[in-house]
Amino acid sequence: MENQEYSVGLDIGTTKIVAIVGRRNTHGKIEVLGVGKAKSLGVHKGIVNNISQTISSIRAAVAEAQTSSGVEIKKVTVGIAGxxxxxxxxxxxxxxxxxxxxxxxxxxxxxxxxxxxxxxxxxxxxxxxxxxxxxxxxxxxxxxxxxxxxxxxxxxxxxxxxxMGSIRNIARCVKEAGLEMEALTLEPLASSEAVLTKEEKEAGVAIVDIGGGTTDIAIFKDNIIRHTCVIPYGGGIITDDIKEGCSIIEKHAEQLKVKFGSSLPDMEKESTYVTIPGLHGRPDKEISLRTLAEIIGARVEEILEMVNIELKAYGAFEQKKKLIAGIVLTGGGSNLKNLRQLANFITGFDSRIGFANEYVANDKNQYLKGPEYATSIGLLMESLKIRDKKAGMPEEVIEEKTAEPETDMILGAAQVAAEEQTVQKKRKNLTFGQSLMEKVKKFFEEVE
The missing domain is CATH 3.30.1490.110 (Dna Ligase; domain 1)
Structure with a gap:
């Protein structure tokens, strides 16, 4: 199978690295061919802080995606946040x-x-x-x-x-992992592609992507991106709070958060306990679900208050800029129980959980339904857009130096001007990720 027929999205997150291989079917929906997932060991709050560990994690995720899809992965579209x-x-x-x-x-x-x-x-x-x-x-x-x-x-x-230093670090990790970076895409924009509808973008909506290390926000109104930002807190800091507050190891803290965590303490009974096994013969520890919810709720409130500050900075509470479609919560952190109700209370906007499988045709086992895959699927969609755009403009891709049809110039100087105009037109048609990649490639060429 040729890689040109398929596209690959690579999400380099703080807690996990996901590679998704897919193509567009005859109905315009995405057919996922394979998924690879690996624990992210060299990324902190969306920023690469250990090159070798990040490269190993990327290789592991890509290898699994290649095995499950039967496709050799060469080019990837990568998300950037932090x-x-x-x-x-x-x-x-x-x-x-x-x-x-x-x-x-x-x-x-x-x-x-x-x-x-x-x-x-x-x-x-x-x-x-x-x-x-x-x-x-x-x-x-x-x-x-x-x-x-x-x-x-x-x-x-x-x-x-x-x-630019952070961008170059991501580019180096992808290159050292034996891959070519097709484009870089802002992760909140990728997530919005996967979970938002055109009607929501028209009415006014804020997507809040709660990841492991960061919370990404993108605000749309009248189908135009109005505001983007990254809050340096995510699900990881909630796990740290549980670890410190309950005096348990990180593994148990993460399991508690995922299985029993809640954003609203008042909804939990004080008499309900969960038992954590002791370490090396030490006695087991009992933790009240009410206490657990209080720890989680305090941190989630803080994150949502930061989201509120960004909404106010945009002007979401003004009548003209009001977000009629409210808030869409996505990312792994949005799996927390009662998060939607707390978001409604703190922000005053109606909210829903954004599931990433709306555009996926073959997710029968609901494996990709989880909001934690929103960014990965959004990056795959962006990669498919780039491939479709290239396929739709063969004349400009094949030869840069062909004069525009409407240009009727024969003289040498005029011909040069026509060629420059064609090249500029091609550059204009590049996506954000492709234009950014031109800068990154130029940097590496200068270094070499």
Whole structure:
């Protein structure tokens, strides 16, 4: 089987690394061919802190995915998150030299390039510029300005910023594991692809992905990404609290959280206990489920309060920006009992649990239903989009130096200009992950 027929999503998380191999069936749904899973040993709060251990975990997950799918994995689409990711809103404009000529993609590209010149903090780099709404002269709230006439072109942008060092570490781990990184995708955006509907994005919705080391947030309104952020706390810190509060080992703390954990202490009876086996002949320990819920609830409340702060920063409580579709909770942390009710109470928005199997056609045993696979499936969907886009534009992919059909120039200088315009058009059509990969590849070429 050729790898070109299939796509692979690789989720490098804090607690686990998941590789999913899949393809699109005739009905447009995703057919999962194989899944590989390995414990993540070299990642802390979404950031690689041990290269060799991360490489070993990636190899283990990919090997299992290859065995279960029967496909040789060469290219992967990888997610990026971590506490170093932040976003900001920025408005900018350009004055067009020829207002009589209609606005084209080159004008939008020029505006984006101007935004990329913003001065960031040391070590930071702009990795994504997302236009939201445009304004041409005095006319605002324009979503597609191409073809319009005007002198001043202005836009509001959602700018995503991250540490290039963290991006290069992920790229190195993937490369050392014998894989080619097809694209990098922001994990909250990948999760949103897997669990959100178009109607929710139109009405206004916040996806809250509670992972092992971080909680990723992405807010959509009018089908436009409005806000993204990463909170450096997740399910792992809840496990640590249980370990310290109950004086037990981490393995038992994780089992307690998964099997008996609850976000609402008032819903648990004080007289109900669970017994933890003692270590090396020591007596067993009894822990009240009410006490366990109090420990979990305190930390979950703190995380949800941070989510609330981000919602307020966006303006979700204003009438114009109100999130009609509320909140969608996903990620492994959303499996906690009574989490949805607590989220409703703290944020004031209706919430639901986002399951990742809505777009999967062959998940008969519900293996991928768990919200912990939302990011992995979202990355697979992003990889399939990239492959479909390449398949749909053969002329631009096959040959960069073919002049555009509408260009009728024979002279050498004009031909060069046409070639440059075609190359720029191809670059414009790259996804965020592909454009970011160009930077990463250029970095490695310079190092070598």
């Amino acid at each position: 506490k170093h990711i932040r976003s900001l809103q920025h408005s900018d404009y350009i004055m067009r030299e020829n207002p009589d000529k209609f606005i084209g993609e080159d004008d939008i590209d020029a505006l984006k390039e101007q935004v990329k010149k913003l001065v960031m903090l040391p070590g930071e780099e702009i990795i994504h510029v997302l236009p939201q709404e445009y304004k041409v002269d005095s006319e605002g709230e324009i979503h597609e300005p191409v073809g319009m006439h005007g002198k001043r072109l202005e836009a509001n942008f959602h700018v995503v910023v991250g540490q």
